[in-house]
Amino acid sequence: MKKIALFLFIAVTVSAFSQSINDYQYVIVPAKFDFQKENDQYRLNILTKLLLQKYGFKSYLTTEELPAEIADKRCSVLYAALEKDNSFFMTKVKVVLKDCKEKTVYETAFGSSREKEYVVAYNEALRAAFQSFDNLNYKYSGKEEKTEVPPVVPVTPKPEMPSSSVENTSGVFFFAQPTVNGFQVVDNEPKVIMRLFNTSQKNVFIGVKGTINGVVLLNNNQWFFEYYENGKLISEPLTLKF
Structure with a gap:
């Protein structure tokens, strides 16, 4: 009987969260969470934005220009926060979405990682925390606000400058050599040009x-190497041999 009561409590709680969170379409992610010492430390802020988009939200960093329909409507969006609960052997974080009055609309369970490298540990823990969204079944229930789009003026495109050094070049291959936590990518010399760390996916x-x-x-x-530079998503093709 107690188990049934607990199940019903969880079901009602999830339903209540869903009914509330489905009213929101946009989530604003801070450039720096409370426990971080610098913007996007451990790449947590960029990753939070991308994972929110994976689950159907329209997410923006506070350093990015916001769409006109929400720029002056602070209470029409949610605000993301991360809370950590680290121990000596484990990194734990959870995601909290709050409204403009600091009321918690939704929070995940803690995701954890036992990795020693902070970049890897925080990324693994954050991805694990986002697994709570799998049971949320989020779907925006409101109507999208239509904004008047000004006529497009044709602009002569500027020639694209070549991207950074790992851009794919015809006939050039990079080799992925196994390591304890993933792979190291080397060129023909062989020189290590980057490192890959395993994720749960x-x-x-x-x-x-x-x-x-x-x-x-x-x-x-x-294969693509994707990262943010000055608020812009960079996607570089890679030719990898494992």
Whole structure:
């Protein structure tokens, strides 16, 4: 009987969250969470934005220009926060979505990781926390506000400048060599050009190239290294051999 009562309590709680969170379409992610020492430390802020988009939200960083329909409507959006509960051997975080009055609209369970490297640990823990969204069945219940779109004036495109050094070049291959937590990517010399760390998802890695942290993923049989630079998403093709 107690188990049935507990199940009903959880079901009602999830339903209440759903009824409330479905009223919101946009989520604003801060450039720096309370426990971070710098903007996007451990790439948590970018990853939070991307994972929210994965589950159907329209998410923006506070450093990005907001759409006109929400720019002056502070209470029509949710605000993301991360809370941590770390121990000596474990990194734990959970996601909290609040309204403009600081009322919690939804929060996930804590996701955890035992990895020692902070970048890997926080990324794994955050992805684990987002698994709570699988049971949320989020779907925006409101109507999208239509904004008047000004006529498009044709602009002569400027020639694209070549991207950074791991951009795919015809005939150039990079080799992924196994490591304890993933792979190291080397060129023909061989010189290590970046490192890949395993995640809970197949064909998705945390990519670290110098001071740049991002995601390496397989899309339509093509590998890409994706990261943000000055608020702009950069997607570089990679030709990898495992």
